[in-house]
Amino acid sequence: MKKKIMWVSIIYGILLIFALAGVKNRFRPLPAFQCGIQVIPFLDAYKQYVEGTLVAHYLIGDLFFNLILFMPLVVALLVIDKDLSLKTMVLSILSVSTTVEILEIVLRFGSFDTQDILMNILGAIMVYYLCRVLIKTRLLGRDVK
Numbered sequence: 001m002k003k004k005i006m007w008v009s010i011i012y013g014i015l016l017i018f019a020l021a022g023v024k025n026r027f028r029p030l031p032a033f034q035c036g037i038q039v040i041p042f043l044d045a046y047k048q049y050v051e052g053t054l055v056a057h058y059l060i061g062d063l064f065f066n067l068i069l070f071m072p073l074v075v076a077l078l079v080i081d082k083d084l085s086l087k088t089m090v091l092s093i094l095s096v097s098t099t100v101e102i103l104e105i106v107l108r109f110g111s112f113d114t115q116d117i118l119m120n121i122l123g124a125i126m127v128y129y130l131c132r133v134l135i136k137t138r139l140l141g142r143d144v145k
Contacts (some may be wrong), residue, residue, distance in 0.1 A: 002088075003079060005077055005078050005081060005083075005084075005088065005092060006092075007075065008073070008076050008077060008080060009092045009095065009096050010096075011075075011101050012073045012076070012096060013095075013096040013100060016069070016096070016100055017100055017103050017107075017109075018105075034063065035043075038111060038112065038115065043115075044115075045115075047109060054060070060082040062119050063119055063122060063123060064123075066116070066119040066120045066122070066123035066124075067123035067126055067127060068123075069123065070096075070097075070123055070124040071091070071118065071123075071127045073093065073124070074089060074093070074124050074127045074128050075127070075131060076129065077089055077092060078119065078131050078135075084143075086125070086128060087106070089125075089128050090121060090124070090125065091094040092119065093120060094117070094119050094121060097116065097117045097120040097121065098117055101113065101117060102114060103119075116132055123139075129134055
């Protein structure tokens with residue numbers, strides 16, 4: 001079962017990097033000065049807050065995008081293993097998200113941002129619990145212990 005989870009995560013990660021490159025219309029590399037590393041999460045939001053230019057939908061939109069971005073992977077992992085633990089799911093999302101962020105900087109499609117990794121995990125956890133509730137209420141046709 002763990003091998004299936006690993007392979008589904010790898011395939012999703014590969015598809016995700018191509019999809020993100022296509023959405024950003026960046027199949028050609030960015031100049032090196034535009035590719036950066038943001039280690040401190042929410043630093044841009046903090047700077048905007050201090051400057052008084054923070055818009056609330058910035059963080060909400062980022063969370064919503066990351067919720068949608070990893071929804072198919074979380075659902076696929078739950079279909080593969082109906083007793084999937086939160087820890088296994090988080091480790092899978094962490095590995096895929098970190099790999100995508102590293103590939104963004106290596107392939108110069110974007111920048112490495114720890115905020116994206118945290119938001120991806122938070123979005124995936126929300127989808128995980130939403131699916132668990134739907135499964136428990138038998139909306140998806142299965143009963144979970």
